[in-house]
Amino acid sequence: xVVSQCPDLDDLPSLPVMERKxxxxxxxxxxVLSPEGAVLYIGQTSNLRRRWIAHHRFANLADxxxxxxxxxxxxxxxxxxVERALIERYHPSMNGAYYIAGTVVDKAAEPTTNVSVNxxxxxxxxxxxxAYARRENRSLGGxxxxxxxxxxxxxxxxxxxxxxxxxxxx
Amino acid sequence: xxxxxxxxxxxxxxxxMVTTLMELDxxxxxxxxxxxxxxxxxxxxxxxxxxxALKAGLKPTAEDHERWS
Numbered sequence: 001x002v003v004s005q006c007p008d009l010d011d012l013p014s015l016p017v018m019e020r021k022x023x024x025x026x027x028x029x030x031x032v033l034s035p036e037g038a039v040l041y042i043g044q045t046s047n048l049r050r051r052w053i054a055h056h057r058f059a060n061l062a063d064x065x066x067x068x069x070x071x072x073x074x075x076x077x078x079x080x081x082v083e084r085a086l087i088e089r090y091h092p093s094m095n096g097a098y099y100i101a102g103t104v105v106d107k108a109a110e111p112t113t114n115v116s117v118n119x120x121x122x123x124x125x126x127x128x129x130x131a132y133a134r135r136e137n138r139s140l141g142g143x144x145x146x147x148x149x150x151x152x153x154x155x156x157x158x159x160x161x162x163x164x165x166x167x168x169x170x
Numbered sequence: 171x172x173x174x175x176x177x178x179x180x181x182x183x184x185x186x187m188v189t190t191l192m193e194l195d196x197x198x199x200x201x202x203x204x205x206x207x208x209x210x211x212x213x214x215x216x217x218x219x220x221x222x223a224l225k226a227g228l229k230p231t232a233e234d235h236e237r238w239s
Contacts (some may be wrong), residue, residue: 113194119213120185121220128224129188136230141190146234147223148192148216152199 007072009033014070020052028071029083032094035066041094044083 009031015023017032025047032041045051048071076082087095121129133143192200204215 114191115194115197116189117192117197117212117216118187118189119216121188121213121217123184123186125217125221125224126186126188129220132224136235138230140188144188144190144216144220145192145196146230147228148190148200148219149196150228151219151223152196152203 009037009039009070012070012072014068017052017067017069020069021049023049023052023069023071024073025049026071026073027075027079028073029079029086030072031070031086031090032092033068033070039090039092040067041092042083042087042090044079 012031014033027046028048029042029044030048030051031039032043034040043051048069052069074082129143129147130140132147133140136143138146200212200215200219203209203219204212207215209215209218
């Protein structure tokens with residue numbers, strides 16, 4: 001798909017966000033429309049219904065009856081390029097905003113703004129992290145951020161394939 | 171430089187606190203990962219990621235070391 005073939009959103013199927021449990025389980029690009037018809041957000045998903053059952057980015061929209069979800073089913077292998085092209089075309093106001101636990105932290109924040117994060121970890125994991133940091137001659141905090149950054153750059157399948165017996169805390 | 175403080179609260183006795191500075195972009199990616207994979211908290215997602223990284227034996231490249239210094 002090329003940008004010049006932007007879909008007419010009025011011709012696409014849609015549902016109010018309140019009825020998101022009835023969304024189809026399709027691979028698609030989806031649009032979030034305000035009651036006035038403005039495009040608030042554009043995203044992609046391999047399963048629209050599953051994506052919206054717990055869409056953390058829109059915790060604040062979930063109770064707004066007049067917001068609509070419009071979707072465009074696609075088999076395009078390069079769905080990410082299609083999404084990017086549509087974002088460039090529509091400039092949705094909520095794409096690019098940063099959400100922490102479902103809340104916009106700072107719409108104008110730079111991606112490189114530093115955030116201090118404190119987490120409690122099991123002693124054995126903390127010891128393993130400390131040993132790793134010592135081996136690499138780095139701080140514990142810097143090591144944690146680097147490891148998380150490396151892992152979020154991989155898909156879950158790659159993570160599971162690379163990790164022996166990953167213990168998944170749920 | 172602006173800083174936003176975000177804390178996870180979990181209090182089992184056999185745990186220790188780890189503090190790190192992360193870029194907002196990375197924290198947003200962690201949250202995406204957390205919700206997509208249905209982890210109960212950001213801390214749980216981060217523990218999974220750290221654990222997996224250690225078990226995979228990830229090694230920093232020379233470029234990584236340069237960025238750290």
